[in-house]
Every structure is written in C-alpha cells, then in structure tokens.
Amino acid sequence: MDTTVHETDGRPRIVLGVSGGIAAYKACELLRRFTESGHDVRVVPTASALQFVGAPTWSALSGNPVSAEVWESVHEVPHVRIGQAADLVVVAPATADMLAKAAHGLADDLLTNTLLTARCPVVFAPAMHTEMWEHPATQENVATLRRRGAVVVEPAVGRLTGVDTGKGRFPDPVEIYELCRRVLTRGPAPADLAGRHVVISAGGTREPLDPVRFLGNRSSGKQGYALARTAAARGARVTLVSANAALPDPAGVDVVRVGTAVELREAVVAAARDADAVVMSAAVADFRPAVYAEGKIKKKDGQEPEPVALVRNPDVLAEISAGRARPGQVVVGFAAETHDVVANGRAKLKRKGCDLLVVNQVGENLTFGSEENEALVLGADGSETPVPRGPKEDLADTVWDLVAGRLAP
Incomplete structure (x- = not known):
C-alpha cells in the first residue's frame, strides 16, 4: 500500500x-466536512480503529491512501513525514488508551509516531465511558496534554454504548470541525487559554408573564456561542450559560441552560467561583413582571388590559464585577445600544465596574441574529479597540486576545 506523503x-x-472506539464511524462525517471545505486529509487509523471502519472507507472518503503501520513504504519514512507535513493533527475519537500513549510519548504505530513528529496544532476529541473519562489517570493524561499545548475538548453528555448515559459521548462532528477550523485560523499560535476556566453567558432571557407569554429580546446567542467555540479552540475549559438559544452545543463546552434572568444569575455565580474570566454576552432583561399570572390572561370584550407592573432584575454583571470570586478574575461585559453608542458604553463601563466592555449598536438587521458583528471594546484602563464588521468569531478572538493579556500568570 502506498503511504507516500503527497x-x-x-x-x-x-x-x-482515528483510534479504536465505537465512535470511529462518526469520524466519517468529520472527514467529509474537511474534504468538502477544500482540505487535504490523510487518515491515520489505529489497527483497532480498522475493526470498526475499514481502510477502503477512509481511502474513498479522503482520496488518499490509508495505513496504520510504520513498516509500509519504509523508504518514504511515513512515520516522520506525515507529522512533519501536517498543518493540523486531530485525533477523533481519542480513546483513553490513545490519550495515555500521547501523554507518555509512546510510539508503537503510525498514529502515535505521527503525534511525536508533529509540530503543528494538535486536537484530541475524546470518546469513552464516563468512568474511564473521570478516572484520575485519564484526567492526569488530559492535563499533561493540555499543559503541552494540545487542545483536548471536553466530551459531550448523552447516550453511550449500550444503555449507559453520561459524560464521554463523542461531540457533534460538525462542532468538532468548527473548532478545528478556528485552530487552523490561529495557526501555530500557542493555546494561550490552556489551563484556564472561562464562563460565558449567551442568548436572551425570557421573563414569564403567564403560562404562554413572556417578555424577551431578539438575541440569538450567536456571539456568545462564537466566544465559547473560540475559547475552546484556544485550550480553555469553557462553561456556557445559555439562555434560550436554539443553537447546537459547541464541541468541548459544558452548557448550562437557563430561561430567566434570575436563573442566569444563579448559574453564572456558581460557575464563576473558580473561573479565570467571565464574559457576560447574554442579553439579560432589566425588568420582569411583578406578578406571574397562573392562568392565561384573557382578552375581555370592551375592556382595556390591566397595566403590567415591572420590577428590576438582578444586575449580574455589576455583581460579578464587584464581588470577584478570585483575585485577578477578568470580567467582560457587553453593551447593546441603539443610539449614542460610545457615550452610553463609557458610562456603562464605569457603572458596571468590569475590565472590558464590548459596545455595539443593535436594531433591525444589526447584530441580533446576524452572522457578523462590529464593535468597540473599551477597557477600564482607558484603551479602545475597534473591531471592524466581520464574522462573530473575529470579534470573539479579539475579546480573548484582550482577556489573555490581562490574566494573572
């Protein structure tokens, strides 16, 4: 079999x-995403992975030869050349055995040799039973790989092999692809958020009026999800507090779903206790109905509806800024303004007490629901960082650049 590096x-x-887990078949979808977006993909399975998906399948989907052995085409030195030529190595699924071999530098097949020779970014997408993922040996191996700069995404929670359910499920291949795309965009830059825990709020809260109605806003959550995806690609452990966002879970991110401003506050405060940074990108309702009607409010002929009395919701950003859970914690707020954007942003930055404030203009076809964003990031130190209109991931990377520069060693 030809193993020449083309x-x-x-x-x-x-x-x-591809290592030997039942989730190997899901890597076919990840491979398809890469090839259809113009990447040249070389599949390097382990011998046990070939028990789940055969070499002809990998070869047909990638358009490249497939081998798991270091003894084929030895004159081409494939165990060295494949890793040297790569722009990205992604191991998906990564079993507990593969994580252990990678952490300890073992090289007993073509894939582990490739990992030792690669000088490009490396991403591991683990998949295994919950007990194996939570075992101290696996967690130490993951910590070792992250400390060396590899991106090890958190596995998803859900149905596992057989009747088991828990953390260890292979993340959505589409989301793994999106994470890898962000890693490729950054190139050889170090995973500067490795070892950090970041908390992000996203979406828009809904404040119930009666069993069928609520007060809400237009936020889609796309900017917060972009922040989560880019943070994971830069090596962070990410907690995403999601308020009513109809978006797929980003790969490697722990998602906490909430509905109201009070629920969001509880989730953010709990997650922030050990966080290095908190980014409040959610659109949190300032007010909620003072009274919740247990039954649907009926329309009465000839009568105007009763006024809806409102009470203030907790100011989560100000609370987090004033009572930082640990020294050096960086807090970022978002200001969605409809007019006097910069003036209102400066006033809000001072009032909230956060380190950074991302200010943008909102309205019909502006920011909310859009795939793009533009903003001015104001710093408590007097700095101003304009971000031109572009993909929301670009704004997210700018925010994390500014956060990373403010994190304590």
Missing part, C-alpha cells in the same frame, strides 16, 4: 487520527 497544491493538510 503534495497538496497549497491546501491545508490535515491528519485525521
């Missing part, structure tokens, strides 16, 4: 390592 005509070169 020229790629300038296309990004991906090594997709």
Whole structure:
C-alpha cells in the first residue's frame, strides 16, 4: 500500500487520527466536512480503529491512501513525514488508551509516531465511558496534554454504548470541525487559554408573564456561542450559560441552560467561583413582571388590559464585577445600544465596574441574529479597540486576545 506523503497544491493538510472506539464511524462525517471545505486529509487509523471502519472507507472518503503501520513504504519514512507535513493533527475519537500513549510519548504505530513528529496544532476529541473519562489517570493524561499545548475538548453528555448515559459521548462532528477550523485560523499560535476556566453567558432571557407569554429580546446567542467555540479552540475549559438559544452545543463546552434572568444569575455565580474570566454576552432583561399570572390572561370584550407592573432584575454583571470570586478574575461585559453608542458604553463601563466592555449598536438587521458583528471594546484602563464588521468569531478572538493579556500568570 502506498503511504507516500503527497503534495497538496497549497491546501491545508490535515491528519485525521482515528483510534479504536465505537465512535470511529462518526469520524466519517468529520472527514467529509474537511474534504468538502477544500482540505487535504490523510487518515491515520489505529489497527483497532480498522475493526470498526475499514481502510477502503477512509481511502474513498479522503482520496488518499490509508495505513496504520510504520513498516509500509519504509523508504518514504511515513512515520516522520506525515507529522512533519501536517498543518493540523486531530485525533477523533481519542480513546483513553490513545490519550495515555500521547501523554507518555509512546510510539508503537503510525498514529502515535505521527503525534511525536508533529509540530503543528494538535486536537484530541475524546470518546469513552464516563468512568474511564473521570478516572484520575485519564484526567492526569488530559492535563499533561493540555499543559503541552494540545487542545483536548471536553466530551459531550448523552447516550453511550449500550444503555449507559453520561459524560464521554463523542461531540457533534460538525462542532468538532468548527473548532478545528478556528485552530487552523490561529495557526501555530500557542493555546494561550490552556489551563484556564472561562464562563460565558449567551442568548436572551425570557421573563414569564403567564403560562404562554413572556417578555424577551431578539438575541440569538450567536456571539456568545462564537466566544465559547473560540475559547475552546484556544485550550480553555469553557462553561456556557445559555439562555434560550436554539443553537447546537459547541464541541468541548459544558452548557448550562437557563430561561430567566434570575436563573442566569444563579448559574453564572456558581460557575464563576473558580473561573479565570467571565464574559457576560447574554442579553439579560432589566425588568420582569411583578406578578406571574397562573392562568392565561384573557382578552375581555370592551375592556382595556390591566397595566403590567415591572420590577428590576438582578444586575449580574455589576455583581460579578464587584464581588470577584478570585483575585485577578477578568470580567467582560457587553453593551447593546441603539443610539449614542460610545457615550452610553463609557458610562456603562464605569457603572458596571468590569475590565472590558464590548459596545455595539443593535436594531433591525444589526447584530441580533446576524452572522457578523462590529464593535468597540473599551477597557477600564482607558484603551479602545475597534473591531471592524466581520464574522462573530473575529470579534470573539479579539475579546480573548484582550482577556489573555490581562490574566494573572
């Protein structure tokens, strides 16, 4: 079998390592995402992975030869060349055995040799039973890999093999692809959030009026999810507090779902206790109905409706800023303004007491629900960082650049 490392005509070169877990079949979808978006992909499975998905499948989907052995085409030195030529190595799924081998530098097949020779970013997408993921040995191996700069995404929670359910499920292949795309965009830059825990709020809260109505806003949660996805790609452990966002869970992110401002406050305060940074991008309702009607409020002929009395919701951003759970915690707020954007932003930055405030203008077809954003990031130190209109991931990376520069060693 030919294992020659081929020229790629300038296309990004991906090594997709596949280790021997039942989730190996899901890596076919990840492979398809890479090839359809113009990447040159070399699949390097382990011998046990080939028990789940055969070499002809990987070869047909990638358009490249497939081998798991270091003894084939030895004159081409594939165990060295494949890793040297890669722009990204992603191991998906990564079993507990593979994480252990990678952490300890073992090299007993083509994939583990490739990991030792790669000088590009490396991403591991673990999949295993909950007990295996939570075992101290696995957690120490994960910590070792992250400390060395690898991105090890958190597995998802859900149905596992057989009747078991828990943390250890292979993340959505589409979301793994999106994370890898962000890693590729950053190139060889170090995973500067590795070892950090960040908390992000996203979406818009809904304040119930009666069993069928609520007061809400237009926030889609896309900016918060972009912040979560980019933070994970930069190596962080991410907790995403999601308020009514109809979006898929980003790969490697722990998602906590909430509905109201009070629920969001409880979730953020709890998650922030050990967080290095808190980014409040959710659109949190300032007010809620003073009285919740247990039954649907009926329309009465000839009568105007009763006025709806409102009470203030907790100011979560101000609370987090004033009572930081640990020294050096960086707090970022968002200001959605409809007019006098900069003036209102400066006033809010001072009032809330946060380190950074992302100020943008909102309205019909502006920011809410859009795939793009533009903003001015104001710093408590007097700095101003304009971000031109572009994908929300670009704004997210700018925010994390500014946060990373403010984190304590």
